[in-house]
Amino acid sequence: MNGRSVLDECKIAVVGATGAVGLEVLSILAGRGVPSTHVISLASERSAGTKLAYGRDQVIVKAVSAEAFDGVEYAIFAADGSTSTRWAAVAVQRGVTVIDNSSAFRMADGVPLVVPEINGGVLDGDAGKAQIIANPNCSTILLLLALEPLRAAFGVCEIVVSTYQAVSGAGIAAMDELREQTRDVLAGKAAQPKVFTEPCAFNLFSHDSSVDVETGQNGEETKIIAETRKIWNDAEVRVIPTCVRVPVLRAHTQAVTVRLGRAAIGEEVGDAMSRGVGLRVMDDRQGNRFPTPAKASGADEVLVGRIRAAEPIATGATTDRFCLLLSGDQLRKGAALNAVQIAEYVESRRNAAVAN
Amino acid sequence: MNGRSVLDECKIAVVGATGAVGLEVLSILAGRGVPSTHVISLASERSAGTKLAYGRDQVIVKAVSAEAFDGVEYAIFAADGSTSTRWAAVAVQRGVTVIDNSSAFRMADGVPLVVPEINGGVLDGDAGKAQIIANPNCSTILLLLALEPLRAAFGVCEIVVSTYQAVSGAGIAAMDELREQTRDVLAGKAAQPKVFTEPCAFNLFSHDSSVDVETGQNGEETKIIAETRKIWNDAEVRVIPTCVRVPVLRAHTQAVTVRLGRAAIGEEVGDAMSRGVGLRVMDDRQGNRFPTPAKASGADEVLVGRIRAAEPIATGATTDRFCLLLSGDQLRKGAALNAVQIAEYVESRRNAAVAN
Numbered sequence: 001m002n003g004r005s006v007l008d009e010c011k012i013a014v015v016g017a018t019g020a021v022g023l024e025v026l027s028i029l030a031g032r033g034v035p036s037t038h039v040i041s042l043a044s045e046r047s048a049g050t051k052l053a054y055g056r057d058q059v060i061v062k063a064v065s066a067e068a069f070d071g072v073e074y075a076i077f078a079a080d081g082s083t084s085t086r087w088a089a090v091a092v093q094r095g096v097t098v099i100d101n102s103s104a105f106r107m108a109d110g111v112p113l114v115v116p117e118i119n120g121g122v123l124d125g126d127a128g129k130a131q132i133i134a135n136p137n138c139s140t141i142l143l144l145l146a147l148e149p150l151r152a153a154f155g156v157c158e159i160v161v162s163t164y165q166a167v168s169g170a171g172i173a174a175m176d177e178l179r180e181q182t183r184d185v186l187a188g189k190a191a192q193p194k195v196f197t198e199p200c201a202f203n204l205f206s207h208d209s210s211v212d213v214e215t216g217q218n219g220e221e222t223k224i225i226a227e228t229r230k231i232w233n234d235a236e237v238r239v240i241p242t243c244v245r246v247p248v249l250r251a252h253t254q255a256v257t258v259r260l261g262r263a264a265i266g267e268e269v270g271d272a273m274s275r276g277v278g279l280r281v282m283d284d285r286q287g288n289r290f291p292t293p294a295k296a297s298g299a300d301e302v303l304v305g306r307i308r309a310a311e312p313i314a315t316g317a318t319t320d321r322f323c324l325l326l327s328g329d330q331l332r333k334g335a336a337l338n339a340v341q342i343a344e345y346v347e348s349r350r351n352a353a354v355a356n
Numbered sequence: 357m358n359g360r361s362v363l364d365e366c367k368i369a370v371v372g373a374t375g376a377v378g379l380e381v382l383s384i385l386a387g388r389g390v391p392s393t394h395v396i397s398l399a400s401e402r403s404a405g406t407k408l409a410y411g412r413d414q415v416i417v418k419a420v421s422a423e424a425f426d427g428v429e430y431a432i433f434a435a436d437g438s439t440s441t442r443w444a445a446v447a448v449q450r451g452v453t454v455i456d457n458s459s460a461f462r463m464a465d466g467v468p469l470v471v472p473e474i475n476g477g478v479l480d481g482d483a484g485k486a487q488i489i490a491n492p493n494c495s496t497i498l499l500l501l502a503l504e505p506l507r508a509a510f511g512v513c514e515i516v517v518s519t520y521q522a523v524s525g526a527g528i529a530a531m532d533e534l535r536e537q538t539r540d541v542l543a544g545k546a547a548q549p550k551v552f553t554e555p556c557a558f559n560l561f562s563h564d565s566s567v568d569v570e571t572g573q574n575g576e577e578t579k580i581i582a583e584t585r586k587i588w589n590d591a592e593v594r595v596i597p598t599c600v601r602v603p604v605l606r607a608h609t610q611a612v613t614v615r616l617g618r619a620a621i622g623e624e625v626g627d628a629m630s631r632g633v634g635l636r637v638m639d640d641r642q643g644n645r646f647p648t649p650a651k652a653s654g655a656d657e658v659l660v661g662r663i664r665a666a667e668p669i670a671t672g673a674t675t676d677r678f679c680l681l682l683s684g685d686q687l688r689k690g691a692a693l694n695a696v697q698i699a700e701y702v703e704s705r706r707n708a709a710v711a712n
């Protein structure tokens with residue numbers, strides 16, 4: 001391989017190419033030097049014929065069909081769950097490795113749920129096999145990537161997390177709604193919610209996923225809990241999330257309080273975090289400069305800061321509870337980038353197997 | 357008394373009348389039927405002569421001076437800490453009971469720090485005395501008011517809280533900045549932060565108070581911890597706050613996870629919350645309708661919802677950890693309303709003492 005990505009020579013389908021995540025997948029593949037001729041952009045019949053920017057080239061959207069997957073090695077599904085349910089198995093039958101960004105298969109037995117930096121190893125045994133690999137929920141990916149250095153060094157037995165989620169998680173229409181509604185409110189008009197049931201301009205609200213009437217948990221919170229346990233292969237970890245949508249266009253923020261598996265001094269935790277993969281520590285206490293969604297937007301790394309003992313301790317004293325604040329681009333590492341990285345992980349294992 | 361407020365016949369000074377909290381104090385006093393002739397609105401020399409709306413009347417701002425406090429019974433200080441430091445003792449010397457909204461005296465020994473519904477009783481012994489009474493930080497007031505039913509019924513030994521704070525906490529200039537910067541961003545221009553160091557339009561950031569370089573805690577977090585312990589007279593309660601500013605004009609939101617003093621079933625907790633004073637429970641799981649800052653803006657009550665066991669439990673099982681989401685108007689109960697309620701509490705005790 002001469003290119004910048006192990007995927008250079010692969011044929012890659014992007015299903016749901018016209019959506020917020022799909023467009024981001026195209027941007028990442030183009031940025032990695034995958035030639036446009038290797039990319040099949042698929043979407044609904046309605047979008048067929050649409051031209052999409054692909055680096056300096058263009059790709060033309062085709063309607064999804066069984067035949068569209070012929071010769072494809074990786075298909076990144078960035079549409080909704082019903083599209084995945086309908087087409088993922090069809091693609092696998094044609095020898096395609098599907099990386100599915102929807103929640104349709106995440107909790108299914110036998111379907112790997114993967115953040116490569118954390119549990120890519122679960123793919124090692126079956127790397128050659130055409131199968132469905134699930135991409136976790138955006139909030140889960142950002143949270144677990146930020147906590148991975150702590151889990152590796154100390155173990156993590158409890159997470160309390162409050163999210164500050166951008167509207168981009170609800171798609172392009174939600175981003176348009178935030179802009180338009182904000183314009184209306186600034187002009188003295190009433191907010192007219194369409195995508196969301198609550199006004200989003202200069203407002204925030206409990207996450208728009210449906211709420212379990214028995215437990216009071218919403219769908220986003222249920223996903224974070226179940227996916228964390230699956231990715232960590234740890235049925236015991238306590239996860240207590242509260243998910244909230246904020247009037248931010250892009251990039252999610254999370255305020256996290258963790259209980260470690262063992263007590264540590266502040267310096268140990270800081271050192272561990274600074275060695276984290278895919279993270280950028282931004283923790284300027286003097287200058288009050290910490291992660292924000294504006295800084296995280298478009299970045300590949302998850303930004304982490306406000307790293308501190310949950311309750312102040314003397315220098316050199318230990319505690320098992322720490323806090324941090326993270327911001328990460330929900331469309332990149334939270335979705336499109338992680339999906340591309342899964343494909344790269346699998347492809348590198350396949351190449352290694354061939355080389356052996 | 358024939359009026360709607362025990363303050364009807366009192367002469368009340370409002371210091372910092374032209375600020376966001378000061379204007380709110382005037383609105384509350386006018387709404388309670390206190391005649392404009394009983395209200396002395398004070399501000400800096402620069403603002404002297406300004407006419408402010410007072411219900412259907414107007415009041416004219418005077419410059420603060422020692423003489424301005426003559427004949428005044430209650431002075432609500434709604435300016436910054438330096439104004440309070442300079443003038444509060446002067447007013448007390450002239451027989452005025454000062455209710456101070458700044459942080460200048462909150463932690464001072466002998467200065468009562470009061471949310472009337474929670475610890476108004478600390479004022480009972482000295483109700484007749486001219487003294488400084490401190491109004492707590494807005495986030496503390498909203499948090500502790502929402503938790504009071506749980507503290508009364510079960511005790512509370514730990515609070516983990518993430519805040520979603522409106523820019524109004526930083527004053528009128530911050531609200532103008534959010535509106536103007538948002539207009540700029542929508543017009544494709546770059547954000548130009550002035551009041552805040554980070555952009556606020558479609559962005560959020562760790563609270564703008566200064567950060568303790570040793571502990572990593574910011575000033576807002578330190579206040580919430582110290583004030584909670586003082587108001588509850590409980591040096592042991594663990595308080596773990598993360599304070600964040602969000603692009604909301606008015607009303608703060610908080611995601612709270614508490615550990616109770618004893619385990620309870622969900623129904624007990626729900627029942628306790630529904631009996632809370634100054635609260636409105638808004639907890640429609642089916643309809644996904646919960647507290648939002650838009651709903652809380654202008655309301656006297658703190659809105660509370662998303663009340664649930666921190667980890668799902670079987671019906672009838674108990675746990676000691678619960679979550680909730682609250683929104684409260686930081687300018688009303690978080691500041692101006694609480695200050696007026698303190699004056700009302702003191703005046704009612706004075707009247708009771710006279711009646712006896």
